[in-house]
Amino acid sequence: MADQPNQSQPWERTVEVPRQEVPLGPAPFRRGVAQVGPRPAPTESFPAAHEHEPTGTGWPGAPDPHQPRMPLSYHMRQLRLGSEWSIVGGLFAFVCWGIWAISARGDLTSPVVTFVLTLFVAAGVFGLSRLLGRVVLERQLGRVRRTAKGAHLATGVFLVGVGIAYLRQTEWVMGIWNWFAALF
Known part of the structure; x- marks a missing residue:
């Protein structure tokens, strides 16, 4: 039992490592001494001030000219989602x-023009929503937008509000609504 290590304190166990012989030849390195080669002769004492060395960084936020642009079909597919x-x-x-x-x-000219103008305003709401998403989500928060769901949702809510406004201008629809509301 004398060969057995003390199990109560396993971190105090010592293991003997056999000694290795060091070769007598030149050592590949010596501690504390660096090998320094001869310096090359300078060709020009000072570089010209007008020379430009490109670093490859470009302007901050500029698109990388080496990265390929996404095709138009990708952007159209992105706009269709939502x-x-x-x-x-x-x-x-x-x-x-x-x-x-x-x-x-009566004459339908005025209502048709009104609806066409409504569709133009809805397109403007969509464009403004995309612009706000680009500024807030992509530039400020650093997120990548993969769909246009938020802009389509904002446009859909706007168009539902316009539809309700059209119904509120219709006398017989409001008469039915008021009759139904009086029941409750």
């Missing part, structure tokens, strides 16, 4: 506009 929100809002606004335009019983 378009169901704009389509549903547009269909709702169109149906509500149709109810309002038919109820007016």
Whole structure:
């Protein structure tokens, strides 16, 4: 039992390492001494002040000219993701506009111009939402946008609001709404 190590304190165990012989030839290095080669002769004492050495960094935030640009089909596919929100809002606004335009019983020129202007404003809401997303999400927060769902959602909400505004201008729809609201 004398050969057994003390198990109560395993960190105090000592292991004997056999001694290795060092070769007598030249050592590949010596501690504390660095090998320094001869300095090359300078060709010019001072570099010219007008020479420019490109570093490859470019302007901050500029696109990398060596990185390939994404094709137009990629950007169009990115804009289509989330378009169901704009389509549903547009269909709702169109149906509500149709109810309002038919109820007016007159020339349809003014209602058609009104609806076309509404669609232009909806396109502006979409563009403004994309611009705000680019500034806030990409530039300020450093996130990458892979879809246009937020912009389509904002446009869809705008178009639903426009549809409700068309219905509120229709006398018989508001009469039904007021009758229904009086029941409760």
